[in-house]
Amino acid sequence: MERTGLLIILSSPSGAGKSTLARRLMQWDDSLSFSVSATTRPPRPGELDGQHYHFTTPAEFRDQVAGDQMLEHAEVFGNLYGSPRAPVEIAMRAGRDTLFDVDWQGGQQIRASALGGHVVSIFVLPPSLPELERRLRSRGQDSDEVIVGRMAKSRAEISHWAEYDYVLVNDDLDQTEADLRAILTAERLRRDRCAGLGAFVKQLMEGQE
Numbered sequence: 425m426e427r428t429g430l431l432i433i434l435s436s437p438s439g440a441g442k443s444t445l446a447r448r449l450m451q452w453d454d455s456l457s458f459s460v461s462a463t464t465r466p467p468r469p470g471e472l473d474g475q476h477y478h479f480t481t482p483a484e485f486r487d488q489v490a491g492d493q494m495l496e497h498a499e500v501f502g503n504l505y506g507s508p509r510a511p512v513e514i515a516m517r518a519g520r521d522t523l524f525d526v527d528w529q530g531g532q533q534i535r536a537s538a539l540g541g542h543v544v545s546i547f548v549l550p551p552s553l554p555e556l557e558r559r560l561r562s563r564g565q566d567s568d569e570v571i572v573g574r575m576a577k578s579r580a581e582i583s584h585w586a587e588y589d590y591v592l593v594n595d596d597l598d599q600t601e602a603d604l605r606a607i608l609t610a611e612r613l614r615r616d617r618c619a620g621l622g623a624f625v626k627q628l629m630e631g632q633e
């Protein structure tokens with residue numbers, strides 16, 4: 425059966441848990457391809473170049489945008505972020521699904537991209553804003569100034585929730601992960617129906633008396 429990989433968009437305000445959820449989803453299904461973004465923000469302790477992000481300079485980033493090498497790109501919290509186009513196209517052609525951890529601007533651009541294919545978008549909400557701040561602080565990787573800045577932007581990110589196919593409140597992490605698995609499983613079944621189950625059903629019927 426000819427099929428194209430799904431484009432799965434995961435967005436949330438900073439600290440709601442999307443990196444944690446993306447990591448869990450990748451551990452559950454190693455056929456998923458994670459879109460490693462390019463960014464001009466400096467690496468956090470423990471972040472590896474090429475694994476968490478492609479850390480780059482503003483000049484290199486702009487060259488890649490000018491060369492049409494980014495599927496989408498945006499400025500978030502004063503830094504540039506973008507999804508390299510080539511790995512996504514390769515995964516799609518191979519029928520592999522790609523997971524994106526991008527903000528609402530990235531979500532809009534991926535939906536509008538000429539890549540076609542089946543897009544599934546999921547927005548992750550925190551149970552409350554005080555809990556969001558607690559999570560940002562407990563991650564222990566950002567300065568107070570950065571945390572205050574991210575909290576200030578959280579309402580703007582949340583205001584885009586209704587643009588997404590699914591909205592999950594990430595209260596219990598195991599439950600949210602289970603919901604994400606269920607979404608992925610159901611959306612794959614839907615994609616497979618679009619991708620040619622019609623031919624299979626025809627064959628099935630022709631085989632009947």
Ligand SMILES: Nc1nc2c(ncn2[C@@H]2O[C@H](COP(=O)(O)OP(=O)(O)O)[C@@H](O)[C@H]2O)c(=O)[nH]1
Nearest residue numbers: 438439461498500505506507525526527529530
């Ligand atoms: N548009 C876009 N946003 C991105 C990309 N990569 C990361 N982001 C978003 O940039 C924001 C900041 O990411 P990051 O600095 O890793 O902070 P974190 O979300 O708190 O872990 C998040 O909303 C990410 O979803 C990208 O390639 N494109």
Ligand SMILES: Nc1ncnc2c1ncn2[C@@H]1O[C@H](COP(=O)(O)OP(=O)(O)O)[C@@H](O)[C@H]1O
Nearest residue numbers: 438439440441442443444559563594595596597
């Ligand atoms: N459901 C949850 N309950 C409690 N803590 C969580 C939950 N989900 C994520 N966290 C924690 O919150 C912090 C921020 O999560 P992270 O995945 O880095 O968020 P994001 O990628 O959206 O910025 C991390 O320390 C993570 O372990």
